[in-house]
């Protein structure tokens with residue numbers, strides 16, 4: 001048996017603290033207060049509010065590359081990776097290239113599932129600040145970005161991506177129906193019905209993709225289940241070496257013949273305990289689809305960002321399997 005549980009540290013987007021200390025005029029004080037407020041919201045994981053504060057601070061200091069970087073970090077956290085890249089580019093134009101900006105760029109490209117670009121930016125950061133080479137978090141991030149599971153190969157236009165996966169083996173016929181337990185988080189009871197609906201949707205979509213060769217049933221206890229599904233508002237619980245921009249984790253035991261054994265799935269449904277709202281039903285469903293895909297025996301990812309098994313985050317819309325996702329799983333259960 002192999003336990004695929006791994007620990008890694010995420011590239012933490014760097015929030016550069018730039019508090020204007022010269023308090024001679026009213027403007028710097030206002031900007032400093034706004035930034036302080038911004039950092040407090042960041043601490044509380046309330047990124048929409050942090051973004052408002054940093055944007056207001058930027059109005060007071062429109063040429064501050066550091067405030068621009070803080071705005072970019074917040075844009076990434078609220079899911080606007082394109083805006084984050086644009087403002088980071090501006091920050092580099094205005095303030096020159098700094099290691100912290102490169103770190104932020106790396107974090108955005110990691111979130112987007114682009115391991116190659118993330119790695120380039122991280123290497124650039126290390127060139128600008130050689131001390132970073134000795135940083136445990138940076139080393140872990142580099143090894144994660146080099147992981148073959150995060151660098152899918154193959155043609156994005158092929159009818160399926162089976163050949164690009166690092167490994168694929170489905171549950172054996174004798175194990176069906178697979179017993180699934182959707183566990184209630186007693187700290188987040190209100191979200192349970194939405195979570196149940198999202199996880200059911202995910203299993204149903206994959207089942208139909210296999211022409212019901214894969215089947216499952218819900219059970220009432222974790223002890224009786226093959227797969228236990230949890231949801232959380234704590235990002236550290238969904239950190240995985242194998243995921244770039246997907247806020248979920250599938251920890252599976254593999255049997256000797258490499259077929260899936262018991263496992264636990266966990267999904268981030270809120271961006272931290274201080275976040276003002278839960279994530280959208282579509283986003284949670286997308287994340288469920290992705291991790292359930294792994295739990296059904298897919299190891300590795302698709303190189304096409306329109307596929308659910310692409311390793312990066314797409315914030316909006318897509319909560320349905322692509323034809324390529326369906327074709328790939330169909331081949332695994334054929």
Ligand SMILES: [Zn+2]
Nearest residue numbers: 242243246311
């Ligand atoms: Zn994945």
